[in-house]
Amino acid sequence: MMLTDFSIAEARDALRAKKVSARELTAAHLDAVAALNPRLNAFITVTPELAERQAEAADAAIASGTAGALAGIPLAIKDLFCTEGVRTTAGSRILGNFVPPYESTVSANLLRDGAVFLGKANLDEFAMGSSNMTSAFGAVENPWKRRDSDAALVPGGSSGGSAAAVSARMAMGATGTDTGGSIRQPAAFCGLAGIKPSYGRCSRWGVVAFASSLDQPGPFARSVRDCAILLGSMAGFDAKDSTSVGMAVPDYEAACRRGVRGLRIGVPREYRNDNMPEEIEKLWQQGLAWLRDAGAEIVDVSLPHTKYGLATYYIVAPAEASSNLARYDGVRFGLRAGDGDLTDIYERTRAAGFGAEVKRRIMIGTYVLSAGYYDAYYLRAQKVRALILKDFSDAFTQVDALLTPTAPSAAFAQGEKMDDPVAMYLNDIFTVPASMAGVPAMSVPAGLSAQGLPLGLQVIGRPYDEETVFAVSQVIEDSAAFSARPAVIAGGRA
Amino acid sequence: MSYSIEGSTGTWEIVCGLEVHAQVISKSKLFSGAATDFGAEPNTQVSLVDAAFPGMLPVLNRECVAQAVRTGLGLNAQINLVSRFDRKNYFYADLPSGYQISQFAHPIVGKGEVEIELADGSTRQIGVTRLHLEQDAGKSLHDQDPARSFIDLNRCGVALMEIVSEPDIRSPEEAGAYLRKLRTVLRYLGTCDGNMDEGSMRADVNVSVRHAGEGFRTRCEVKNVNSIRFVMQAIEAEAKRQVEVWESGGEVHQETRLFDPARNETRSMRSKEDAHDYRYFPDPDLLPLVLEDAWVEELRTTLPELPDAKRSRFMREYGLPVYDSGVLVAEQSVAEFYETVARGRDARLAANWVIGDFFAALNRTGKTIETSPVSAASLGGLLDLIADNTINGRIAKDVFEAMVETGASALKIVEERGLRQVTDTGAIDDAVEKVFHAHPDKLAEYKAGKEKLFGFFVGQVMKAMAGKGNPALVNEAIKKRLVGG
Numbered sequence: 001m002m003l004t005d006f007s008i009a010e011a012r013d014a015l016r017a018k019k020v021s022a023r024e025l026t027a028a029h030l031d032a033v034a035a036l037n038p039r040l041n042a043f044i045t046v047t048p049e050l051a052e053r054q055a056e057a058a059d060a061a062i063a064s065g066t067a068g069a070l071a072g073i074p075l076a077i078k079d080l081f082c083t084e085g086v087r088t089t090a091g092s093r094i095l096g097n098f099v100p101p102y103e104s105t106v107s108a109n110l111l112r113d114g115a116v117f118l119g120k121a122n123l124d125e126f127a128m129g130s131s132n133m134t135s136a137f138g139a140v141e142n143p144w145k146r147r148d149s150d151a152a153l154v155p156g157g158s159s160g161g162s163a164a165a166v167s168a169r170m171a172m173g174a175t176g177t178d179t180g181g182s183i184r185q186p187a188a189f190c191g192l193a194g195i196k197p198s199y200g201r202c203s204r205w206g207v208v209a210f211a212s213s214l215d216q217p218g219p220f221a222r223s224v225r226d227c228a229i230l231l232g233s234m235a236g237f238d239a240k241d242s243t244s245v246g247m248a249v250p251d252y253e254a255a256c257r258r259g260v261r262g263l264r265i266g267v268p269r270e271y272r273n274d275n276m277p278e279e280i281e282k283l284w285q286q287g288l289a290w291l292r293d294a295g296a297e298i299v300d301v302s303l304p305h306t307k308y309g310l311a312t313y314y315i316v317a318p319a320e321a322s323s324n325l326a327r328y329d330g331v332r333f334g335l336r337a338g339d340g341d342l343t344d345i346y347e348r349t350r351a352a353g354f355g356a357e358v359k360r361r362i363m364i365g366t367y368v369l370s371a372g373y374y375d376a377y378y379l380r381a382q383k384v385r386a387l388i389l390k391d392f393s394d395a396f397t398q399v400d401a402l403l404t405p406t407a408p409s410a411a412f413a414q415g416e417k418m419d420d421p422v423a424m425y426l427n428d429i430f431t432v433p434a435s436m437a438g439v440p441a442m443s444v445p446a447g448l449s450a451q452g453l454p455l456g457l458q459v460i461g462r463p464y465d466e467e468t469v470f471a472v473s474q475v476i477e478d479s480a481a482f483s484a485r486p487a488v489i490a491g492g493r494a
Numbered sequence: 495m496s497y498s499i500e501g502s503t504g505t506w507e508i509v510c511g512l513e514v515h516a517q518v519i520s521k522s523k524l525f526s527g528a529a530t531d532f533g534a535e536p537n538t539q540v541s542l543v544d545a546a547f548p549g550m551l552p553v554l555n556r557e558c559v560a561q562a563v564r565t566g567l568g569l570n571a572q573i574n575l576v577s578r579f580d581r582k583n584y585f586y587a588d589l590p591s592g593y594q595i596s597q598f599a600h601p602i603v604g605k606g607e608v609e610i611e612l613a614d615g616s617t618r619q620i621g622v623t624r625l626h627l628e629q630d631a632g633k634s635l636h637d638q639d640p641a642r643s644f645i646d647l648n649r650c651g652v653a654l655m656e657i658v659s660e661p662d663i664r665s666p667e668e669a670g671a672y673l674r675k676l677r678t679v680l681r682y683l684g685t686c687d688g689n690m691d692e693g694s695m696r697a698d699v700n701v702s703v704r705h706a707g708e709g710f711r712t713r714c715e716v717k718n719v720n721s722i723r724f725v726m727q728a729i730e731a732e733a734k735r736q737v738e739v740w741e742s743g744g745e746v747h748q749e750t751r752l753f754d755p756a757r758n759e760t761r762s763m764r765s766k767e768d769a770h771d772y773r774y775f776p777d778p779d780l781l782p783l784v785l786e787d788a789w790v791e792e793l794r795t796t797l798p799e800l801p802d803a804k805r806s807r808f809m810r811e812y813g814l815p816v817y818d819s820g821v822l823v824a825e826q827s828v829a830e831f832y833e834t835v836a837r838g839r840d841a842r843l844a845a846n847w848v849i850g851d852f853f854a855a856l857n858r859t860g861k862t863i864e865t866s867p868v869s870a871a872s873l874g875g876l877l878d879l880i881a882d883n884t885i886n887g888r889i890a891k892d893v894f895e896a897m898v899e900t901g902a903s904a905l906k907i908v909e910e911r912g913l914r915q916v917t918d919t920g921a922i923d924d925a926v927e928k929v930f931h932a933h934p935d936k937l938a939e940y941k942a943g944k945e946k947l948f949g950f951f952v953g954q955v956m957k958a959m960a961g962k963g964n965p966a967l968v969n970e971a972i973k974k975r976l977v978g979g
Binding site: 081082088090095098100101102104204205206207208209211212213239240241242243319320322323326327329331332333342346366369370371374378 | 542545546547548549550551552553554581583585586587590591592593643645771773774775778779780781
């Protein structure tokens, strides 16, 4: 078995048993990055020297018995997390060569536990996108291929680089952020497990903001258990984030083994629609059957406001973004264009620095907040959002978790849906409601499409009940026994 | 006392409301840990949060909230147990995040009131609409370089309380009285130093005019007036301008104006059409601010005695007239000084000394109550010497001047200069005898009925005794001698 095929749990055991060193593990992954990144473009910045230093430190810690939970585990960090001394771009030109003098809380937590950072993963600009096509640093290619086609597919987005890196075995795990599906959809497209924790579980401090009331960091990995291990390090109360929750972090890894016997699993009827491809519907039914076989009771539930989820999301998220992105003005950091008066600097900097999708969302957001439109759009969206949350609260009085598809299709080709923003936004139709409600949701690979591409199922849990989400997801993973590998993979065909 | 402007079409009254921005006294800023000291080197008190670096988040400063609640309680206002922070969005170089965090829809403090006192002794209640917390912006310096502007972010993010009055103010005098009273209350509470020179208190002035009995006419806002005198002048100038506009057949348009003290006029800054669309919305980085009733009550118990209550007590406890009480409570330090002097002594005499000779001495020497060479205890010592007849009131004035000059105690000065008053009736009788002997003509006139010459004799006797005679005994001795022959 190649070192790059190890799961995090396996690597952790092998490192402790001194069967492998952190330096070897890191070197194997850096080799994979060197071999595959020129093609996949999963990393914007690779930090080999830093990774080697961190690996050395991990070996020393293991030798002295002081190693943390993630000592020597090589990870990719979405380039939305500020990393001290390492360029952080948010996938945008406007940040120029911004090098933060601070480390985000989540990445600092990972470093505290001994993780090795291989570099900064590509993403849609400011996390706005579902394809990773909006990055100023170029598209990311999905390591998976359709049968009999070499067409470059998207890895999903916005955390597309993170997903591609873990899928192609360039990293054992990765951080992502999820605002409306930005972890779950790429996880599904790349055959990975990925969880968006409850809003407030992971600190947003040091994460470049897109939509503050929705943004939530979370992990990608190739197994549910590995995600549990990563989230255990990433999560925790942070006094620097006022929306962070002051709850202890449970033992997520242990929760994976709980099983589903006696649990009630809800099937939200509003997630079923006439346009749903048959293979997605089949996969969904299969997932329910697996859970039933494992001892869960399947219950039909209703989330009546689901149909407003996407429209509401595309008011709230751009509104917040339009305000959050005002700080990129060319005055204090990042790109500066124009040399006239202040207005000239603002206009030229932002015209040159932001891509089309970001500009589109800033304009939408500015519009929905402006005088005369606020009540009709933003205020109404907030009311609908409260109803969506109530849908989930009501459902969770009857069931312990919900099962839905993660995305309405498998990965699509680069260039597809690019001329129709609304078609692109529809990717998020199943993921957005959980974001609006702030509840935890995880995508687990559950099967392949007819074209041989991975498909994911989504497990949605009660607020702060990631444990049940992990338990249910683990049963699906075990039942699916997903063993397919992407076409582009470390040590494989490049 | 009513104030009005006589125009060609009749009498106009002023309608005015004030928005006061009061900088909160706190060690660190409203949402960051950076320091708030005034006068530091530019850009030395700026955190990454203040400079709006990517991924930085605001964390509310509990002390600033406590200060706002204290102020609300001090203004007899309603404390809103649930309030919320909103973003006010606009681009400017001294606003790094592109939005100011403020409380637009749900302020922390609701309706309250301020009692003002006018020169004629009358009082009025001025309503307070609301008080909310918000961030200050940085400072743009346009005069440092011919081509460039400089930005100082030290002030950026410092907590402000915006205190909005009802349009209850009807004259420049009332506006001045309101601001002075508000400043006194804030200083008593220790929530704002009220220092308008340093910009820690600034006022936006809303003015309109109307004929008596009319509804409100269009108002204009005069921005950022930074002294009480300028506020009063600005109201007068703006009201006169509006009267002229209305009376010449024009219409006052809602706009923001600036006051130019040098020319005593207001100038248009921007019209309503150019007004920003601030796109207020709840700040998603901050949860609603929820206060516990018990915490508010705890703060209430720590409030100092406020000026109105103190003034009433001074009238009741010390038997002082309303005016004197008002003067003594205007500053907490003066009230404390007075009470130290008055405690266990003649309280009215103490008030006369503090308001009279003591204030005059401070004025003359340019000292403040904190740097005064005469402490409350030592002024009390002087009063004790009067009370126990060691010195008389006339000599006390000289002793006090010597105390101001030297900082020495009254007793020391009296002893060193031999100023004890003479109560030896023999010595007094001798002095009387000498005076009568020296002025036989006056004595004759007195006896012929010119009784007001009594004062002349007292003056001469005191003069002969170098002012040290006990006045009562001197009077008595003169009377006795006159009656006796």
